[in-house]
Amino acid sequence: MTTGLVGLAVLMALATYPSRAIPLLAPGFDRLPARALEYLRLVGPAVLASIAASQIFVNPAANGSGPSFHVGVEWLAVGVCVVIVAWRRSLLLGIVLAVLIVAGARGLGLAAA
Numbered sequence: 001m002t003t004g005l006v007g008l009a010v011l012m013a014l015a016t017y018p019s020r021a022i023p024l025l026a027p028g029f030d031r032l033p034a035r036a037l038e039y040l041r042l043v044g045p046a047v048l049a050s051i052a053a054s055q056i057f058v059n060p061a062a063n064g065s066g067p068s069f070h071v072g073v074e075w076l077a078v079g080v081c082v083v084i085v086a087w088r089r090s091l092l093l094g095i096v097l098a099v100l101i102v103a104g105a106r107g108l109g110l111a112a113a
Contacts (some may be wrong), residue, residue, distance in 0.1 A: 073105040076099075077101040081098040
């Protein structure tokens with residue numbers, strides 16, 4: 001197990017913190033235009049989606065020649081996550097189900113780790 005992605009997680013937390021802290025720190029935040037509120041509400045999920053896409057759909061090539069397009073059980077997990085989030089409006093539930101799908105597939109030997 002490596003801790004190489006811990007730094008990236010901390011960096012992304014620092015990058016998204018200002019948009020999450022605005023309602024706590026700015027007086028009159030609720031008076032912003034609806035478009036601005038919607039934008040700020042979606043910054044966190046957009047960052048999570050971009051990280052997931054870069055880690056799931058493109059993997060480093062085994063021969064070291066650079067990144068390659070990857071299709072695997074992760075695609076199913078992402079699809080289930082998107083459907084659950086759209087249906088139940090719960091990002092947490094979608095992510096938990098996606099993680100369980102990938103962990104189960106890897107545990108059963110159906111997907112590479």
